[in-house]
Amino acid sequence: MNNKLSIITLTCLLVISIFSPTYASETVRIAIIQDTSSLSLKIKGFFQIRDLEKHKIIYHAKSIETTVTTYKSGIVIGGIKPASDKLLIESDDPEAFLINGKSFRGNIQLIKKSNNKLLVINCIELEDYIKGILYHESSHYWPMEALKAQAIISRTYALYQMQENRRKDFDLTSDIYSQVYGGEASERFRTNKAVDETQGKALFFKGKIIPAYFHATCGGHTEDAALLWNIDLAPLKGVVCPYCKESPHFNWHYDFGLKDIEKKLSAKGFKLKNITNLGIEGKDASGRITNLIINSEQGETKVSAKDFRETIGPNLIRSTNFSVAIEGKDAVFEGIGWGHGVGLCQWGAYFMAKDGKSAEEILKYYYPGTNVKTF
Ligand SMILES: [Zn+2]
Incomplete structure (x- = not known):
């Protein structure tokens, strides 16, 4: 093991077992696959498998190409069947891992969850x-x-x-x-x-x-994070932004079939049928819409602009700063900005x-x- 890998390993172990009182050092743990029954794993170089529950190395070899699954008492890696629900694999090759055909650096943790599915975590140096x-x-x-x-x-x-x-x-x-x-x-x-x-x-x-937080283009004023999430912080209250006027994403336009809107909102549990009108209720200090009022044969439905954007698709309804009008069977959206609007406007x-x-x-x-x- 070279020094770099040893540091990543040590940090992985510290994060798991001791909970460092300062920032969790400089190794970041990314869940790359969640809830899978099996995965393909290829490891280059000399590698070792560590049992994170018993804190000991249980296997080492050079290169492997195999399938990973779970069994009653633990995790199956090809012919190896460690009786442990938490494993750490380290290799001396900095780009050792190919998981489901995708290359990863650093170390890999395999965790068997209570539903017998696998969680795969990549431990990698923050930089x-x-x-x-x-x-x-x-x-x-x-x-x-x-x-x-x-x-x-x-x-x-x-x-x-x-x-x-x-x-x-x-x-x-x-x-x-x-x-x-x-x-x-x-x-x-x-x-x-x-x-x-x-x-x-x-x-x-x-x-x-x-x-x-950051986003592509604010459209003239960044958003107050407190209006979107449970985060009330002075640096995230929103600022005027005169800089993004020339952004290629400053304006957006989207025509959406009323039936498609009905379908997407109904799938989220909103009760509406045959939309007759789309109205806007309230705007915040940054100019973004608070709620949409949708009239249909089922009566009036109120949807927050944030939920509406997430439901229809955040890359179609690119921001919550828009106007909307019905033209025939379509809702025509004219908007400005791209993204939630909080923090830096890229x-x-x-x-x-x-x-x-x-x-x-x-x-x-x-x-x-x-x-x-x-x-
Ligand atoms: Zn901006």
Whole structure:
């Protein structure tokens, strides 16, 4: 085992067994597969399997290609049947793991859940994780200061999740990660440079890591996080954003069949049939809609704009800042911005960086009262 892997292993063990009183160190635990009965596993290099319940190494070998399942007393890895519900696999190859055909660095934890299904967790150094996702969250052609701002908030967001989920099996879920994380294949020179130049830096408010939310384009004013989630923090109350006007996502338009809206909302338990009118009830300080009032043969139905967007599809109804009118059998939406609107406006950051603003200036603008510090 080289030193790097030993550190990741140690951190995995610490997080699981001791619950470090500070931030869960620099290893992030990502649930890459949840609730599966079996998976394919290929390991390169010399590897060892550690029983995390008995705290001992139970198997070691060189390279393996096999299937992983569960059995009554534990987990089956090819011909090996450890009587344990929690295993850690480490290898001396930094890109050792191919799981269901996808490459992963760091270490892998296999956990058998009470429903006999497998949970697969990738333990990876935080800086490597940020390198793996930055390319997907920001174009590597963007100005360096915008990339650095994104690297700092991606790191901050991960640290916040590590802190919040310390007592859970993992820090971050796979929904975003599995789609966007591609290990070394996703890394680019400029995005890696932004990560290296901001190494260990995160965003703090009154000495604490903040949930550094971000979105593509705010459309003129960022949103108050308290209106969407149970997070009431001064840096996330929303700011005027004059910077994203030239964003390619500033305006959006979408025609949606009334029958399709009815179908999607009905599937979520809303009672409506043959929509006759769509109205808007209330707007918040940022201009985003509070509720939609939908009239149909079933009467009046009130749906929060947040739920409406999530139900119809957040990439179709790109924001909750829109107007809507019925034309024939369709609802015609005209909107501005893309995303929930909380925290940093990525296209605003892009134009601020183009205007010569530094990463720290950009972050101070979108998260007022915060400081960038090494954690
Ligand atoms: Zn903006």
